[in-house]
Amino acid sequence: xxxxxxxxxxxxxxxxxxxxxxxxxxxxxxxxxxxxxxxxxxxxxxxxxxxxxxxxxxxxxxxxxxxxxxxxxxxxxxxxxxxxxxxxxxxxxxxxxxxxxxxxxxxxxxxxxxxxxxxxxxxxxxxxxxxxxxxxxxxxxxxxxxxxxxxxxxxxxxxxxxxxxxxxxxxxxxxxxxxxxxxxxxxxxxxxxxxxxxxxxxxxxxxxxxxxxxxxxxxxx
Amino acid sequence: xxxxxxxxxxxxxxxxxxxxxxxxxxxxxxxxxxxxxxxxxxxxxxxxxxxxxxxxxxxxxxxxxxxxxxxxxxxxxxxxxxxxxxxxxxxxxxxxxxxxxxxxxxxxxxxxxxxxxxxxxxxxxxxxxxxxxxxxxxxxxxxxxxxxxxxxxxxxxxxxxxxxxxxxxxxxxx
Numbered sequence: 001x002x003x004x005x006x007x008x009x010x011x012x013x014x015x016x017x018x019x020x021x022x023x024x025x026x027x028x029x030x031x032x033x034x035x036x037x038x039x040x041x042x043x044x045x046x047x048x049x050x051x052x053x054x055x056x057x058x059x060x061x062x063x064x065x066x067x068x069x070x071x072x073x074x075x076x077x078x079x080x081x082x083x084x085x086x087x088x089x090x091x092x093x094x095x096x097x098x099x100x101x102x103x104x105x106x107x108x109x110x111x112x113x114x115x116x117x118x119x120x121x122x123x124x125x126x127x128x129x130x131x132x133x134x135x136x137x138x139x140x141x142x143x144x145x146x147x148x149x150x151x152x153x154x155x156x157x158x159x160x161x162x163x164x165x166x167x168x169x170x171x172x173x174x175x176x177x178x179x180x181x182x183x184x185x186x187x188x189x190x191x192x193x194x195x196x197x198x199x200x201x202x203x204x205x206x207x208x209x210x211x212x213x214x215x216x217x218x219x220x221x
Numbered sequence: 222x223x224x225x226x227x228x229x230x231x232x233x234x235x236x237x238x239x240x241x242x243x244x245x246x247x248x249x250x251x252x253x254x255x256x257x258x259x260x261x262x263x264x265x266x267x268x269x270x271x272x273x274x275x276x277x278x279x280x281x282x283x284x285x286x287x288x289x290x291x292x293x294x295x296x297x298x299x300x301x302x303x304x305x306x307x308x309x310x311x312x313x314x315x316x317x318x319x320x321x322x323x324x325x326x327x328x329x330x331x332x333x334x335x336x337x338x339x340x341x342x343x344x345x346x347x348x349x350x351x352x353x354x355x356x357x358x359x360x361x362x363x364x365x366x367x368x369x370x371x372x373x374x375x376x377x378x379x380x381x382x383x384x385x386x387x388x389x390x391x392x393x394x395x
Contacts, residue, residue, distance in 0.1 A: 030375035034383045037351055071361040074372070078364065120361055 018061045019089065022180060025063065026077060029070050032176055039172035040068045043165045047158055048151075051123060051143035054170055055088045056177055058184045059135030063088075066173050069143075075116040084109040085117075090137035093130035098159060100152065101126030101143070118143065125151050129162060131170075134187040140166030230280075232304075237280030239303055243296040244278075255279075266295045286325050294322055321353075323360050330370065331356055334377050341384050351380065 022028060040052050053067035065073045065088075076082040086092045086104040093099060101117055102125075104110055118126055123143035130139045142162060144151065155162065167189045178186040244250065244258040251259045256278040264274035267288045276282035284292065286300075293300040335352050342348040355376045362369055 027375065030372055031379055031382065033355075033376045034351060034379040037354060038347070038383065041350075069358065071358045074362060074364075 019057060019083070020062055021077065021082070022062050022064045024180070025065065026074065028064055028180055029067065029073055032066060032173070033070060035176060036066050036068060036173065040169050043168060044068065046165060047142075047155070047161060048144045048146040048148070049142050049165070050145045051121065051126070051141070052165070052169055053141045054166065054173065055139040055141065056181075056186075057090050057137040057139070058181055060183055062181075062183075064177060064180055066177075069121055072117050072121065076113070079112070079116070081109055081113055081116065085113050087126075087128040087141065088139055090130065090132070090139070093128070093132070093137065093139060095130065095132060096159065098127045098129050098156060098162075101128070125155075127155060127162075129159065129166070131163065131166070131189070133189070135184070136187050138166070138170055138187075140169070142166075233283050234280040236283055236304060237278060239298075239306060240292065240296075241278055243298065243303075247296060263292070266291055290322075290324050321357050321360060323356055327359065327369065327373075328356065331359065331373055331377075334373060338377065338380050341381070343384075348380070 043052065044050060051067075051069045051072075053065060053069070053073065055063060055065045057063050063082075067073050073082075076085060076088075082088060084107060086107065087099050087101055102114065107113070117123070121143070122145055124145055124147050126141065126143035128139050128141040130137055132138075140162065142155075142165075148154075170189060174186050174188070240263075241256065241258055244263065249259045249262055250257060254260060256275060258278055260271055260274045260278060263278065264271045267274055267277070267284060268291075269284075269288065273282065277284055283289075289303060290300050293303045296303070298306075331352065335348075335355075338348055338352075339345070355373060358376075359369060359373060362372065364372075
């Protein structure tokens with residue numbers, strides 16, 4: 001069965017310079033939803049993470065996204081806000097640097113984007129980080145519903161673990177992504193940390209921040 | 222003539238009182254209207270005539286389940302409370318995190334379309350969580366009904382696509 005979801009773009013608005021969407025971006029988002037849920041759910045809960053999405057921009061600047069909470073991407077795309085969202089722009093990212101979803105509050109579209117991504121899904125904090133490899137930019141986005149204090153410090157200190165989680169998720173969808181990546185070969189990410197084993201063994205640690213507990217998995221360094 | 226002693230009469234009047242009270246609390250009271258509230262706004266949200274909305278407020282008629290749901294969502298209470306609740310205990314749970322509110326006909330569509338999946342799933346709990354996920358995500362989507370139904374169809378088909386894969390070792394192959 002073929003079902004087409006159309007993107008209704010505002011007239012007269014130019015897309016983000018160079019970056020463009022895959023023509024089937026919405027169908028791809030939902031066509032693989034169960035696979036994404038199945039694979040990504042194994043890491044949901046680690047480090048208080050409730051949402052994961054992977055935005056992949058290939059060397060031709062074509063964008064595809066996979067998400068555990070596809071209503072976010074659906075609205076960003078159909079409302080034509082994706083091009084105003086700094087957190088999924090490759091130009092805003094550098095390796096080993098977190099971009100907080102609430103960082104770009106001078107953006108005139110900030111309130112709309114924040115509502116779509118964070119507020120209506122009851123997330124308290126969202127962040128993105130990128131891995132640039134072989135001309136691709138792979139952006140991992142995470143969000144949490146935790147209301148613990150000092151979450152930003154917590155995630156900054158665990159940025160490597162966020163990469164591990166993102167890499168694990170990317171590997172689980174690489175074949176699917178390859179089937180949509182028409183002009184390039186999807187990059188492979190070498191896994192040094194063996195996060196799969198970590199997930200299977202489900203080690204568990206409670207971190208104490210200001211005398212309150214933050215749940216997370218064990219630091220396996 | 223209304224039969225106030227009948228069970229239905231009591232039920233409809235109760236609905237009317239709660240509806241009126243909530244609309245007034247939300248700043249939609251009207252001194253010019255016999256009903257005491259702005260009928261026009263109720264008619265708009267209920268997608269019905271002015272006359273029919275007036276009958277809801279005056280306790281002459283009860284909306285069907287879909288309209289009741291819309292009114293309840295609009296007034297930020299549960300449909301159950303609007304129909305059966307006690308006026309002295311207005312619930313404040315509609316904005317509670319993770320509370321799922323969905324229109325009955327959409328829920329019915331999702332459940333009917335999902336039914337065949339129960340025959341092919343290898344993991345019942347995983348499927349149920351996925352269906353809950355569809356329901357939850359769908360309630361957050363602002364789109365016309367046609368697009369929402371397409372999204373539901375695509376999401377449900379994704380289970381079939383996943384199950385059709387002969388050997389799912391993707392995580393190991395990368």
